[in-house]
Amino acid sequence: MSDKDISFRDRPINMDEKGGRKWVYAKKPKGKWYTRRTIFSIFVxxxxxxxxxxxxxxxxxxxxxxxxxxxxxxxxxxxxxxxxILALLMLSFVLFIVLFTVTFGRLWCGWACPQTIFLEMVFRKIEYLIEGDYKKQYKLNSGPWTTEKIIKKLIKHTVFIFISIAMTNTFLLWFIGPEKWWVMVNEPLSKHLSGFLIMLAVSGVFYWIYSFFREQICTMVCPYGRMQGVLLDSKSVIVTYDYKRGEPRGAKGEGDCIDCRQCVAVCPTGIDIRNGTQLECINCSACVDQCNSVMRTVKKPEGLIRFDSEEGIKHGHTTIWNARNKAYSVVLLILFSFFVYTLLTRPAIETTILRTPGLLYQVNADSTISNVYNIKIINKTHDKIPLEIRLLSHKGVIKMAGNSMDVKDQSMFESTFILFISRAELKSDNTEVEFGIYSNGELIETYKTSFVSP
Ligand code: SF4
Ligand code: SF4
Structure with missing residues (x-):
């Protein structure tokens, strides 16, 4: 390979010699993989x-x-x-991503990542609609500010701003729910001024990312992309160029690659997949479609660029299984089963009883000692639960502040109570006491804490 051939290693593809931004004008993809990706993205x-x-x-x-x-x-x-339990869920998710990446490379990035879906399937499609395909976009951007250019840019950026605001608000629904969101937007702005300003700021960030920063999120910012080097191996199935079949390239060469560079033109991150696996490749498969279309034109078999592994290219079709992904699968299965078990067997309520801070004990005239406690009960079910608290370990009296201990679904009950125990019952100045939480006469949880006395 000549020095010229490896110049792509010198710097990110979307950066010029001086470190400035080189805008990637990606050709509009077309083909079966793009159709599949569009359908999948609609579901996402x-x-x-x-x-x-x-x-x-x-x-x-x-x-x-x-x-x-x-x-x-x-x-x-x-x-x-x-x-x-949440940590188990997160661990399972991380391990799943690792397993998936070891086996299928950066498929998540090109097919399911919200960044790519919004950029390629929403913003880029609108851009194609308003400004035309990549050559027209280049002409428009490098040309003078004519009336047509001003109108097109104005329409495009207005639509982008509108979608960014809509995205932020959809995002917000995940955190506050549609009901609360609806109440907020119908209340006076002054009541939610800080929230409104945060919403505008986040929308501004989205607008900046999808209008200007774009693919640099995938090529320079995303930490997941950086992990590819350690996660991929020769059996990982990724978008890959069949160099055995394609080289030597060129219109008159012996290989099937006619060096038309259409695979580069269509790439949203601007790379040349023929240079081998690169960190910037998000496995979007646009180059697969494009090269297949070229192969059909030159009457050669499709699949010069395809989903395959290094082993597959070298030795023909091989299994996707290797020692690494087998081991990850077993660990993932164990971890996820443990998560499901813990989730299914967790108690319906979670109780915390602690002595009120700053208070010790009170000696009463009837020969009892009393301690004050704060009680917190979380109802993790979707039903309202009537509860009752009893002292299991000693004979004593509980006086709860308030009458009802009914805990609403998915809610937290908080209160204070006083526990009276006769002096004769207490053997030391710090006694362990055990409470029972009952619902409809059935013991559903116990809780141990301390009782202090003189
Ligand atoms: S599109 Fe196919 S034939 Fe054209 S340069 Fe890329 S790999 Fe070669
Ligand atoms: S090299 Fe191909 S699969 Fe990778 S990002 Fe570019 S177009 Fe998508």
Missing amino acids: LLFFIGAPFIKINGHPFILLDIASRKFIIFGAIFWAQDTF
Whole structure:
């Protein structure tokens, strides 16, 4: 390979010699993979927009309520106290991503990542519609500011701003739910001024990303892209160029590649896949479609660029399984099974009883000692639960502030109570006491804490 051939290694493809931005004008993709990707992206977009509206028995399907530290994921409620279960879920998810990447490379990036879906399937499509394909865009951008250019840019950026605001608000629905959002937008702006300004700022960031920063998120910012070097191996199935078949390239060469550079023209990150696996490749498959179309034109078999592994190119079709992804699959199965088990067997309520800070004990005239406690009960179910607290370990009397201990669904009950125990019952100045939480006469949880006395 000549020095000229490896110049792509010197700097990111979208950067010039002086470090300035080189705008990527990507040709509009066309072909079966692009159609499949468009259909898949419609489902992803529908899920993104529709998930916060889905209810199961009147309860949200997804709600990431950070303010109340309550998360509803696929209908299951997680509280801050469920950190362990959430950590298991996160670990399973990370391991799944690792397993998926080892096996199929950066497929997530090109097909399911919201950044790519919005850029390629929403913003880029609108751009093609208003400004035309890549050559027209280049001509428009490099030409003078004519009336046509001003109008096209004005329309495009107005639509982009509108979509960015819509995106931010859809994003917001995941965190506050549609009902709360609706109340907020109908209330006076002054009541939610800081929230409104944050919404505008986030919309501004989205607009800047999709209008100007674009593919640099995938090629320079995203940490997942950087992990490819350690996750991929020779059996990973990725978008790859069949160099055995394609080289030597050129119109008169012996290889099938006619060096038309159409695969480069269509690439949204601007790379040449013929240079081998590169960090910038998001496995979008646009070059697969484009090269297949070229191969059809020159009457050669399709698949010069295809989904395959290094092993597949070298030795023909081989299995996608290797020691690494087999091991990851076993660990993932164990971890996920443990998560499901923990989720299914977690108690319906979570109780915390602590002595009120700053108070010790009180000696009463009737020969009893009393301690004051703060009680917190989280109801993790979708039903209202009537509760009752009893002292299991000793004979004593509990006087609760307020009458009812009915805990609403997915809510937290907080109160204070006083526990009276006769002096004769106490053997030391710090006694362990055990409470039982009952619902309809059935013991559903126990809780141990301390009782102090003289
Ligand atoms: S599109 Fe296919 S034939 Fe054209 S340069 Fe790329 S690999 Fe070669
Ligand atoms: S090289 Fe091909 S698959 Fe990779 S990003 Fe470019 S067009 Fe998409």
